[in-house]
Amino acid sequence: MASLFKVIGIALTAAAASLLLRTYRPELSVQIAVAAGTLLLLLTVDELKVMSAFLNDMFERTGIKTEYLKAMVKVLGIAYLAQFAADLCRDAGESAVAGKVELAGRVMILAISLPILGAILELVSGIVTSYAAV
Amino acid sequence: MGIEIVFKIAGIGILIAIICQLLKQTGRDDMAMLAALAGLVITLMMIIDLIATLFENVKQVFQLY
Numbered sequence: 001m002a003s004l005f006k007v008i009g010i011a012l013t014a015a016a017a018s019l020l021l022r023t024y025r026p027e028l029s030v031q032i033a034v035a036a037g038t039l040l041l042l043l044t045v046d047e048l049k050v051m052s053a054f055l056n057d058m059f060e061r062t063g064i065k066t067e068y069l070k071a072m073v074k075v076l077g078i079a080y081l082a083q084f085a086a087d088l089c090r091d092a093g094e095s096a097v098a099g100k101v102e103l104a105g106r107v108m109i110l111a112i113s114l115p116i117l118g119a120i121l122e123l124v125s126g127i128v129t130s131y132a133a134v
Numbered sequence: 135m136g137i138e139i140v141f142k143i144a145g146i147g148i149l150i151a152i153i154c155q156l157l158k159q160t161g162r163d164d165m166a167m168l169a170a171l172a173g174l175v176i177t178l179m180m181i182i183d184l185i186a187t188l189f190e191n192v193k194q195v196f197q198l199y
Contacts, residue, residue, distance in 0.1 A: 001189070006136075009137065010136070010140065013137060013140060013141075014140045017140055017143070017144035017147075019152045020144065020147075021147040021148070021151070023143060024147070024148075024151035024154075025147045025150060025151050025153075025154075025170065025173070026169075026172065027142060027170075027174055028146070028147035028150070028173070028177055031143055031147075031174075031177045031178065031181055032140055032143050032147070034181055034185075035139050035140055035143055035180075035181050035184060036140055038181070038184045038185055038188045039136070039137075039139070039140070039184070039197065041188055041192075042135075042184075042187065042188055042191060045188070045191045045192055045195055046191075048195055048196075051138070052195060070197060073196050074196055074197060074198055076196060077195070077196025077197075077198045077199065078193055080192065080196070080197075083193060092143050111175060114196060
């Protein structure tokens, strides 16, 4: 919980420093935004470590196949990083580049979730054929 | 690994801004350009380490290989 105050402190000081440099050296103000973003992500990724450990043993206890959980955690990571990069590009004024980063993130998430989609479709068709036989 | 990297970059930025202003006054614009470039390269070197640690952490937490 204490890291929330740290996050707010870093964010506000970085915003002030970036604003200070914007008039003289705009490219360095973007670097400050990148540094602050990375620091904040580092702080939040520690909190997420606890969450993924908890999810792991919950899934083991309930016996659900763990590759679904692995795919879900991977999708979470991809979204996490893609959002980070896209916002920074948009902050630097390159909204087209930001859009491409988001597109790449979506394509990768789709690629990861395809096998799960296949499993669901097999499940559904299994149910349908068993009822159709009645 | 905290707020000091933000202050370091801000310090470099202010220093480079002053140096460039100085060089521009004395008429050496190309040197000013080189000074700005040097500042940017130094800042990028620092940021690359930070992003590398971030990627290692994320790779470990989210098993993203």
